[in-house]
């Protein structure tokens with residue numbers, strides 16, 4: 001099953017009650033998705049590339065496309081994805097404020113591999129792999145702060 005297919009599953013077994021849990025259990029239906037791609041600036045482009053190359057590899061997410069500075073306002077920019085670039089980082093940036101990005105995993109093992117590799121690549125632990133039943137019963141996530149301090153997560157919504 002691909003990471004994208006994992007997101008097309010229905011609500012968790014037993015359904016969900018109303019409130020925030022229902023929001024977290026909402027699934028991506030076939031058709032138009034809310035986000036096409038997102039990106040943010042990093043203080044050290046090569047350091048961030050080295051980190052994300054490693055941290056995202058266990059999730060099957062690769063660097064797919066690099067935009068030359070003349071096409072990106074004079075900065076280095078590169079995009080990661082499973083089938084197309086949907087997550088972008090660009091250099092020369094000042095980071096500001098809080099940012100949270102969550103990547104889809106199609107198994108709990110992938111979440112665990114992401115967390116281990118991200119820590120090995122220089123990330124800081126922000127929550128070990130495990131269930132977060134306050135979101136929904138099968139929400140299995142892991143959290144890491146990237147080299148700029150951004151809160152990066154991988155999640156698996158299925159029971160295994």
Ligand SMILES: N[C@@H](CCC(=O)N[C@@H](CS)C(=O)NCC(=O)O)C(=O)O
Pocket residue numbers: 098099100126127128132143151153
């Ligand atoms: N350390 C917490 C991290 C939880 C967390 O960051 N949750 C996300 C939502 S899935 C969040 O609150 N993001 C907001 C932010 O990072 O500002 C854990 O392990 O559960």
